[in-house]
Amino acid sequence: MSKKLAILDTMPSPGDFYRVYWNNQPFVVRGVISEEEMSGLITADELAGLSMEETPRSRMVKTAGELQDWKCRFGPFTEDDYETAGDRDWSLLIQNVEQFHPDTSALLRHFNFAPRWLLDDIMVSFSAKGGSVGPHIDSYHVFLTQGEGKRRWKIGREAIEEEVYIKGIDLKVLDQDFEGDEIELTCGDVLYVPPKFAHEGVTLESAMTFSVGFLGPKTSDLFSAYSQYLSEFEDLDQRYVGAGLDIDSSGFTMSESAVGDIRNIFDIQLRSDNFTQWLVEFFTESSHEDFGNYSEREEMLYDDEFEGELQEGASLIKPEYVKFAITTSSTGGFCLGFDSQSFTLDERLFPLIKMFMKEEVVNSKSYPDLFAEPAYLEFLLELYNHQALEFAE
Template structure:
């Protein structure tokens, strides 16, 4: 390993991360994740079992020869697929593992300095010796957490603006070598790779890798998402009536005043509090088709049942895999987003919500004002009945 890849003693603080690394340069941290946390994560056998189910998105990548022959098959898989794979040169990758194996989501606590509202998923890969998906670039920020086994990574030194891929293969593998630094990682080591920095991992000993990805939306996704939101409210979805036009727009002429008028029709909704409210809904929508429909739990509780549980000493907690987004409102208070829904809340509730965002236990002892106002319990019950909170 050379001096180009930064080696840190511990994961950075939020200030250090955004000042020196976010979108700027990769780093590696040895032993960043404690052994007891690593022990909670999904195992190779459990990952294989998950890949046999219908809902998870899974794929198996194989290489042959000098990595000139690539194949990629998509799940669900059967036991025979793993038997036929052999002992070398293949990798199994499963998306959204935090949703299907909630214990794995405890890993997210280590990355509280990153924007959790941009968290996309935890992808987990098991790879046999020689397993690789080739040199590639991603559109997202990724923390590569090494589980069991050993892998060697080559990490690029700068973002690639124009990439070229090997033709006629089912994967996006870079066709040209990239300049980078080599590093071997073992259990608990973490590598941060910014978007568009090339990287390539090769398995030295049968290994598990937990990829924690943070992905921002495309501009087109933001525009179309907000447009759909506006369309749901007649008073927000105003028709363009040509305010401010003059004789310069007569006939077929779209003059400067018309262009400015149209631009303003875009600007006004973007400057409104409705846009702020929508953002917390947008960033808590799931990228997996089976999640994100604000579904109620099968066994819902009613007000008196819920209050009784808490008065009997029960504690509430937000599971790590549940994504919140929060933003201050212009007129005081704040908006909380969860699972494509939003809540306008009084600022007095912020300390309570903050405890949930830190995945801390909330009960009558940790939050003495829990029963101060009926609205507090109504809000918590709403979150509980829609599976944002659980009893610990």
């Protein structure tokens, strides 16, 4: 069913978001992010500097001939690339900016109502006047947050299931126009676009756009990743030996009972705590190949040092760019995933973890039971030494 772009006065409540808009209808909210907050995010000059480094995934898109001649180049770039780019009709896009510029991850606090465990990244773009990447669709949910400058967007009114792209170019640009609504965004405005809804942005004056994307995996990715997890544990990766086969499965015939037995192998695994534990690990893997290695910090702390810092009044906080995933365990308590690792925790720790998930400061005043049990500090030290927590300034 075709639905027009909704213009809202405030961000929807979590209930309304999932009931009305999630996967279903785009919306715009004016002035969600203050200019002061936007000023703390990455700047255009810093973004250009980041594009000259090897690790970030950057690309530059140029358009010409009434936006029909598309050219895409991948970084790293040089100062000469920007000197020759001209003053219009080009865009620079960099992914995973929250990892390279942690202050930009503060933007994520405004989207806690969304499933943060599905967060893919914050992609940031700078575009000169006329800059665009063309009409396209995405597989993910995206909150397009406007920084400096002004952009005009056209948003489709329904999902496109069978898209057709222009042939012979490096970008996935839709071959045909689409029915939709147009709107101009200025600093602090937020536009939500569900998956498969066509959209096109054109820069009216030099602009920064912060794209907060939430992306789910393909079914094949889930099966492949879980099978890899099982292969690492000999007791979980048992060979099928045909127990229970009878004469109905002789020769080249697979009996209904044989098919049922094999299906049951899948069912047992999918209903196990192993699956739950793997799931929170899977959804906290980084989308960037250079992150997500559960790496220890260079200057690790020991038990007495860590406790001493907290006893003297230090506070802990989870940086916004650190992704957690949490779910209940069938054996009691809950599973916490971080950076492709998992922890099975007592339910008494849930209030503490909840504070971290809200990016709240934790210390002996905000959480009086901080020193109640040694296991609490041991767990927090584990997270700190693996860069999931930091001492708050």
